[in-house]
Amino acid sequence: MEGAGRPTRPLHPSRPLESDWMTTEPLTLDLSGPVPRLRRERRVRRVFWIAALVSVLISLLIVGSLVGEAWNFIRTIPLASLFDIGWFPRRGLFDLRTVIVGTMLIAGIAMLIATPLGLGAAIYLSEYATPRARRILKPMLEILAGIPSVVLGYFALTWISPNLVQKISSAGVFSMAAAGIGVGILVTPLIASVSEDAMRAVPSSLREASYGLGARKATTATRVVFPAAISGIAASLILGVSRAIGETMVVAMAAGAVGGSLFEMNVFEPGQTMTAAMTALAIGSDQVAGSGNAFQSLFFLGLLLFMITLVLNVASERFVRRVREKY
Amino acid sequence: MAARTPGLSTADIVKESLAGKRHTVGGMAFEAGLLVALLIALGVLVTLLADMLARGWGVLTGRGLDFVTSPLSLTPETAGVWQSIVGSVMLTAFVAIVSFPIGIGAAVYLEEYAPDNRFTRLVNTNIRNLAGVPSIVYGILGLTIFVRFVDAVGAGGGTVGKNILAGGLTMAALVLPIMIITASEALRAVPDSIREAGFGVGATRWEVIRSHVLPYAAPGILTGTILTLARAFGETAPLLLVGAVTGFFSSGNASLWERTTGPYTALPVTIFSWTRQPDSDFRALTAAAIVVLLVVLFLANGTAILLRNRYERKW
Numbered sequence: 358m359e360g361a362g363r364p365t366r367p368l369h370p371s372r373p374l375e376s377d378w379m380t381t382e383p384l385t386l387d388l389s390g391p392v393p394r395l396r397r398e399r400r401v402r403r404v405f406w407i408a409a410l411v412s413v414l415i416s417l418l419i420v421g422s423l424v425g426e427a428w429n430f431i432r433t434i435p436l437a438s439l440f441d442i443g444w445f446p447r448r449g450l451f452d453l454r455t456v457i458v459g460t461m462l463i464a465g466i467a468m469l470i471a472t473p474l475g476l477g478a479a480i481y482l483s484e485y486a487t488p489r490a491r492r493i494l495k496p497m498l499e500i501l502a503g504i505p506s507v508v509l510g511y512f513a514l515t516w517i518s519p520n521l522v523q524k525i526s527s528a529g530v531f532s533m534a535a536a537g538i539g540v541g542i543l544v545t546p547l548i549a550s551v552s553e554d555a556m557r558a559v560p561s562s563l564r565e566a567s568y569g570l571g572a573r574k575a576t577t578a579t580r581v582v583f584p585a586a587i588s589g590i591a592a593s594l595i596l597g598v599s600r601a602i603g604e605t606m607v608v609a610m611a612a613g614a615v616g617g618s619l620f621e622m623n624v625f626e627p628g629q630t631m632t633a634a635m636t637a638l639a640i641g642s643d644q645v646a647g648s649g650n651a652f653q654s655l656f657f658l659g660l661l662l663f664m665i666t667l668v669l670n671v672a673s674e675r676f677v678r679r680v681r682e683k684y
Numbered sequence: 685m686a687a688r689t690p691g692l693s694t695a696d697i698v699k700e701s702l703a704g705k706r707h708t709v710g711g712m713a714f715e716a717g718l719l720v721a722l723l724i725a726l727g728v729l730v731t732l733l734a735d736m737l738a739r740g741w742g743v744l745t746g747r748g749l750d751f752v753t754s755p756l757s758l759t760p761e762t763a764g765v766w767q768s769i770v771g772s773v774m775l776t777a778f779v780a781i782v783s784f785p786i787g788i789g790a791a792v793y794l795e796e797y798a799p800d801n802r803f804t805r806l807v808n809t810n811i812r813n814l815a816g817v818p819s820i821v822y823g824i825l826g827l828t829i830f831v832r833f834v835d836a837v838g839a840g841g842g843t844v845g846k847n848i849l850a851g852g853l854t855m856a857a858l859v860l861p862i863m864i865i866t867a868s869e870a871l872r873a874v875p876d877s878i879r880e881a882g883f884g885v886g887a888t889r890w891e892v893i894r895s896h897v898l899p900y901a902a903p904g905i906l907t908g909t910i911l912t913l914a915r916a917f918g919e920t921a922p923l924l925l926v927g928a929v930t931g932f933f934s935s936g937n938a939s940l941w942e943r944t945t946g947p948y949t950a951l952p953v954t955i956f957s958w959t960r961q962p963d964s965d966f967r968a969l970t971a972a973a974i975v976v977l978l979v980v981l982f983l984a985n986g987t988a989i990l991l992r993n994r995y996e997r998k999w
Contacts, residue, residue: 401890408789413810415857422828477721483949501729505918507952508974512732545725578781603818605921639925659824670816
């Protein structure tokens with residue numbers, strides 16, 4: 358809009374208006390008012406522009422604060438220590454497999470829980486629920502989404518672990534399974550709300566066409582609406598994985614292995630994730646805070662986590678945009 | 685096929701096939717399965733709330749207000765959450781002061797001013813990506829940048845910058861993208877006809893925004909802000925990195941400035957550190973603290989929903 362009010366030809370009050378009204382040349386009036394008003398306009402715009410720039414600055418600062426120290430870490434440690442028997446930063450063992458496999462196992466369990474629950478809830482809310490039921494059920498899902506992760510961490514440790522995980526296995530109090538279920542509960546409302554939005558964005562003409570051909574409700578939901586919304590549903594799942602990988606408190610509280618962990622594939626054993634390892638380093642529960650290499654591994658893990666979630670978020674953004682373009 | 689059944693008129697057959705088979709076993713099982721998925725999710729919520737209340741009930745009824753107003757302690761009988769509540773409230777207030785104006789400003793620029801060019805698209809993509817960055821990564825940002833910054837400007841107090849100011853800046857950075865996204869949505873909901881009417885009577889863009897767009901978007905912006913701040917109130921991970929105290933400390937009768945620059949903790953951080961206490965008496969205390977945290981969050985969310993229902997307008 359800038360410059361829209363600028364005059365291309367000043368209005369001469371002395372000129373009779375009739376001549377203007379006879380010409381085909383457009384009459385341009387300068388309605389922009391006094392100069393201070395325009396100057397203020399530009400100042401205001403500048404202020405808002407700076408506010409928008411702050412977000413870019415934050416991104417740069419995040420990358421900057423991660424890359425420098427992470428590079429220092431990689432440079433100073435022997436590379437063999439990245440592939441060792443486990444993650445024990447205090448002893449100079451930084452086995453990446455341990456934290457990455459731990460992260461993937463927990464994210465995998467979380468998605469096993471959250472995918473059926475989240476998608477089921479989404480299809481029900483979008484296709485089956487009466488408006489009245491929706492008005493009650495949807496806010497309840499939003500409440501679940503608003504439960505802080507530290508609360509779910511405590512719940513995973515004191516309820517899920519003894520009542521679910523220890524019932525079906527010989528797991529101890531801390532296990533990757535309990536943490537994974539906790540993370541799954543955290544991710545469920547996210548998947549439900551994003552994929553429900555996608556399914557509700559499917560135009561009702563598609564549903565009506567399907568009914569017109571004699572299809573039943575379940576057929577319409579699974580063969581028409583679901584495929585039509587598949588991009589958004591995929592986006593919700595990718596977003597869920599990203600959130601599960603980045604989730605910290607549930608894992609730090611319920612997965613055990615605060616100080617370090619051996620490489621572990623059994624989900625009923627304690628395990629280490631990237632985020633939990635970072636928390637342990639930060640609060641110094643393994644007595645390493647401030648001591649050289651070990652503390653710098655915090656930044657290395659942070660960079661790794663940042664890059665993984667960034668890739669996933671960009672991918673999910675692509676899918677979401679595809680839905681938006683289609684309808 | 686029903687058509688071969690003797691003794692039925694064509695009309696009956698048509699009627700039957702139109703109306704009769706709507707409820708098949710498979711379809712009903714499918715619907716039931718979906719409902720079960722939803723009810724499991726909500727059942728978890730109910731279980732969680734009931735479990736926290738049941739565990740924390742003894743502490744909450746036995747100690748009552750004493751639990752809320754007592755300072756942190758290593759003895760479970762006297763430990764309370766007063767310092768944590770004060771810390772969380774101060775932190776959230778600071779987050780609001782920092783992120784609200786910047787968030788609204790950025791949203792106004794992106795929705796009202798920004799031309800559709802590469803720079804704008806870059807900023808928009810950047811904001812959406814920032815919203816997906818795990819919160820603990822913001823903790824690293826706080827640790828390397830904000831803690832040093834606060835210490836460098838002389839507000840480090842006795843904590844070399846690991847205080848509410850650094851924690852607040854970290855949290856403000858964390859919620860800023862969400863703040864911008866929700867404010868943008870509220871601005872987008874204001875129809876263009878309002879803006880065009882303003883321009884039509886000769887108002888400048890800022891005049892239109894100030895006296896028309898922002899007032900109409902205000903309920904939406906406010907609702908979004910409350911929800912966003914509630915998220916900051918419950919956030920733990922970044923605070924652990926920027927030095928929220930996981931043990932206990934004494935505030936005594938410190939002045940406001942000493943509280944701002946000195947050691948601090950927050951309610952979620954206290955919940956985390958109490959969970960790690962070996963003394964099993966702390967289990968009940970933790971549940972009680974969780975109940976306090978959830979009550980605060982429900983009040984905030986309830987206010988937001990009330991505001992939305994009261995002032996939301998359909999265009």
